[in-house]
Amino acid sequence: MKIRFGYGRVSVVTYTFARAALLSKTSPMNSDSTILKETCAICLENVDVLKMFSVDYCFHRFCFSCVKKNVEVQLRQGIVPKCPFEGCRSDLEIDSCTKLLTPELIEIMTQCIKEARVPFTERIYCPNSRCSTLMSKCEALEFSEMKCKNARESGARKCIKCCESFCVNCKVPWHENMSCYDYKSSHIYSCSKDAALDSLAKKEGWRQCKKCSHMIELAVGCFHMTCRCGYEFCYTCGMEWREKKPTCTCPRWDECYIIRN
Known part of the structure; x- marks a missing residue:
């Protein structure tokens, strides 16, 4: 059982007894569990209790199918999945969703959770197309200062994953001995790729x-x-x-x- 502390979280004792009380109302009294049904609050279908998903901490329950569809829609929109119950803001735990989601969606959910923890103004993505790792500006600076001199003054950063150098100001591979303006004006990197991306975007x-x-x-x-x-x-x-x-x-x-x- 995972324990969390802070505002909006129930205590360990409350969590334990609430879970026990909930299960006592839904668990069958005999060995044949298939006879016990529970109504899903989304599709309103009577579903086997063993195929019901219980959201951590708020205990709202829905059938696996409805939760899976709801989570997928939220993830496709880049949103950290929350409890489908109207007005509830409880986050879904990734460990609880592993039995519902495909490996692709688990990876998307992991990325969404990571992004949500970093304020938008602090986010940096590695410009290396084979990497694109998310970092915070503080995280990138601390890592870069261990690897190269004058990182703070020059704007040079190193990706925390692939270690490729890049410019934190113009978000392109590092351009030593050249200003950001001169680098962009030289058409070495961005112009042709930007034009190709614009063309592809219009087409798609x-x-x-x-x-x-x-x-x-x-x-x-x-x-x-x-x-x-x-x-x-x-x-x-x-x-x-x-x-x-x-x-x-x-x-x-x-x-x-x-x-x-």
């Missing part, structure tokens, strides 16, 4: 977040997009959503993104 119908400039692709769902930086916008025109409402008149969805073949 991708959209760019106006706040952080990350490229986003809609795989499934409505046109209300939430970037990993937290910015919400319309996938069709790019206009901002405010207080969960659009500022444009574009359609909210297209059936081809809602209904999977």
Whole structure:
């Protein structure tokens, strides 16, 4: 059993007795567990209690199928999965979800949790296309100062994973003896790749977040997009959503993104 302390967490004793009380209401009194059913709060189907998922700490229960679909939608939007119960803000524990999710989704969930722990303004991603490791600015600086001199003054950083050097100011591989402006003006790195990316984005119908400039692709769902930086916008025109409402008149969805073949 995992123990957590702090605001919003129940004590170990409360957690233990609450769990025991819940199980006493749902566990069968005989060896034939298949006769005991429980209603899922999402699909309202009567489901075998052994196929029900219990959220840690809040104890809201749903069938495996509904939780899996709910978690996948949240992960595809770059959101750390939370309890599906309306108004509940309990985070889902990754250890509890391993039996529900594919290895791909577990990896996405791990990345989402890691990103959520680093404030957006502090995030740095390794520009090495084979790495793209997430770091905080503080973490990258501390690691770089152990590896190279004048890291703080020069802006040079080393990735904590692949150890490739890069510029923290313009987010490209390190350009020694050359300013960021001169480096970009030389067309050595970014211009041709940016043009190729813009061309590919137009071809594939991708959209760019106006706040952080990350490229986003809609795989499934409505046109209300939430970037990993937290910015919400319309996938069709790019206009901002405010207080969960659009500022444009574009359609909210297209059936081809809602209904999977």
